[in-house]
Amino acid sequence: xxxxxxxxxxxxxxxxxxxxxxxxxxxxxxxxxxxxxxxxxxxxxxxxxxxxxxxxxxxxxxxxxxxxxxxxxxxxxxxxxxxxxxxxxxxxxxxxxxxxxxxxxxxxxxxxxxxxxxxxxxxxxxxxxxxxxxxxxxxxxxxxxxxxxxxxxxxxxxxxxxxxxxxxxxxx
Numbered sequence: 001x002x003x004x005x006x007x008x009x010x011x012x013x014x015x016x017x018x019x020x021x022x023x024x025x026x027x028x029x030x031x032x033x034x035x036x037x038x039x040x041x042x043x044x045x046x047x048x049x050x051x052x053x054x055x056x057x058x059x060x061x062x063x064x065x066x067x068x069x070x071x072x073x074x075x076x077x078x079x080x081x082x083x084x085x086x087x088x089x090x091x092x093x094x095x096x097x098x099x100x101x102x103x104x105x106x107x108x109x110x111x112x113x114x115x116x117x118x119x120x121x122x123x124x125x126x127x128x129x130x131x132x133x134x135x136x137x138x139x140x141x142x143x144x145x146x147x148x149x150x151x152x153x154x155x156x157x158x159x160x161x162x163x164x165x166x167x168x169x170x171x172x
Contacts (some may be wrong), residue, residue, distance in 0.1 A: 017149055019130075064110070066119050069136030072108055076155060077131045078109045084127045086145040093148045097155070105132075106153055132158050 034094065054090045068075050079096060080087035098107045112119040112127065122131055126143040133139065 005009065009165050025030055025068065064115070065136065067108070068133040071133075073104065074159060075106045075133040077133060078107065079112050079122070079124045079127065079129045079131065080109060081112050083113075087128045089145060090128050093146070093151060097151050103114050104110050104159060130154075133160055 029167075048064055068077070070157070078087075078090065080090070082088075094107055094109070110118055112124060122138060124131075128145065130142045130146075130151075131138050131140070142154055146154065
């Protein structure tokens with residue numbers, strides 16, 4: 001690949017990764033970053049900013065299956081990895097969505113590097129992947145980065161569809 005070099009770099013969240021980057025990104029003393037972060041100032045700002053945290057309700061469960069089966073609300077599971085840039089950008093969005101939809105859905109994050117068996121069981125092949133569980137069963141998968149409005153609209157539409165399906169099953 002002309003003009004590109006495979007380099008060890010730090011992701012915006014500080015994780016070491018190997019990436020193909022334009023040669024011009026590498027100047028003496030300048031930090032290497034993903035192509036999306038073209039300016040030195042942007043990289044330095046990201047590296048100095050505190051880690052983003054998703055607010056979560058701490059509960060103890062014996063297993064992942066126990067957690068999704070015994071939740072009083074539907075569960076939105078975010079399958080992510082620490083090295084995944086789009087996954088890291090989803091953290092503040094998930095926090096905001098969690099606050100706005102706290103009466104409708106629980107949000108759980110699963111690190112696919114730490115729990116590959118769970119990711120494999122649900123066929124996770126892309127990151128981030130969002131899976132909505134109702135009564136312990138997965139009802140919807142959505143892959144890729146979503147902005148706040150799109151994620152809320154997606155969750156709402158899935159929950160409305162599931163509610164109508166449940167209502168029609170009760171009538172039968």
